[in-house]
Amino acid sequence: MTQYDEIKQGEKGAWVSIAAYLALSALKLGAGYWFVSGALVADGFNNLTDIVASVAVLIGLRISQKPPDKDHPYGHFRAETIAALVASFIMATVGIQVLITAVKSIFDGEPATPNLFSAWVALFAAVCMGAVYVYNSRLARKINNQALQAAAKDNLSDALVSIGAAVGIIGAQFGMPWLDPAAAIAVGLVICKTAWDIFSSSTHALTDGFDEKELKTLRSTIAKTKGVLMIKDIKARIHGSNVLVDVIIQVDPALTIIESHQICDDIERRLGRKHNIMSVHVHVEPLEEETQTPQSAPH
Structure with a gap:
């Protein structure tokens, strides 16, 4: 299998992530608004940013498959890194918006207690993202693709974020309604942290930095x-x-x-x-x- 064939294989992982994020973001946002869960809504927006990031990875993989030419004697492999950098800016923007919304909900009055069913939605999403993580991680190791491995790590963080949202929702059932927006803040921080990590690694690579x-x-x-x-x-x-x-x-x-x-x-x-x-x-x-x-x- 050539290097370009391996990159082509990596597209499968990007498509799996996009399909999972599309379905889960729709489910979380719908359930979050219906059952009044700020944490689940924040998690849904997190998955929306992940769709953008996965599409960016997919575009980068597509461009990377172009063979070397007169202007790119080393090939087009850096397209992956540039796409990841763009995705980091989008993720940071959404993460900050989630934080602002969550903080406002705390100071706007007594937060509403979310329906317990929204916690089951979050746990179901965590299981789904855990399965996507396992698939992408194995595929990334098989073809030795760093971009897909980074996407797999993002899948794992999303699974953990969904678990955190479920914890916040369940805690709200025991007389702690503030725990739901608190979980939303935690989700927003995770989004920003992931965006910063992608930005740091991308800029380090684009400026020819090396470990x-x-x-x-x-x-x-x-x-x-x-x-x-x-x-x-x-x-x-x-x-x-x-x-x-x-x-x-x-x-x-x-x-x-x-x-x-x-x-x-x-x-x-x-x-x-x-x-x-x-x-x-x-x-x-x-x-x-x-x-x-x-x-x-x-x-």
Whole structure:
């Protein structure tokens, strides 16, 4: 299966999420307004933002499947990241609106006690989203798609939010009607927190940021490759669900071009096998005499 085939497989998960969010948001909003549950209404709006986020992921996956061209020699994989960034702004807007509405309901007078049936609606939604999470998480691991894995984590957070809404509704049945709008505030905070997490990871990737610990792991793998005497420089950046690595290694100056090229091939195979990195650019230099003490592990 090629990389583009894997991205195509990821569309299934996005469609499953969209279908689930469409059905559950309609159910929650209808039941929330009918049974006077602010927490369930907030949860319904949360799912509406998730529809937008899932559509953004789907669009990003579609664009990412376009092959490289003259203007995009590395392909269009960053479309996933841009789509996620747009979704984060939409989610933040809705999250803030949910918080404002919930706070107003507390200060506008004694909150109405929601019908207990709305709690069963929330628990049913939690079970459904839990099933969607399991499906998307397994598919994301199978095809190694970071965008779909992020969507799966969002599915899990939605299941937990629905459980929280149910707790607030049930608590309101025991003489604590304020617990329902309090749960709505908690839902709004979760929406904003999720939006911030997506925004942070997206901007970090778009500005070519890369995790230092992961870079150290890649350096270790390269250093253990037979023939590598020293790593002069290594850089990495995220391109959609892919990682691009540029590394400068120093080898024995007595090696032939063919032998040096074999070391490069070994590095590419090791990074692909151990870290699923398929785009590696290796530059080879002879080890200078004044740096004859190797920094890499002995072979």
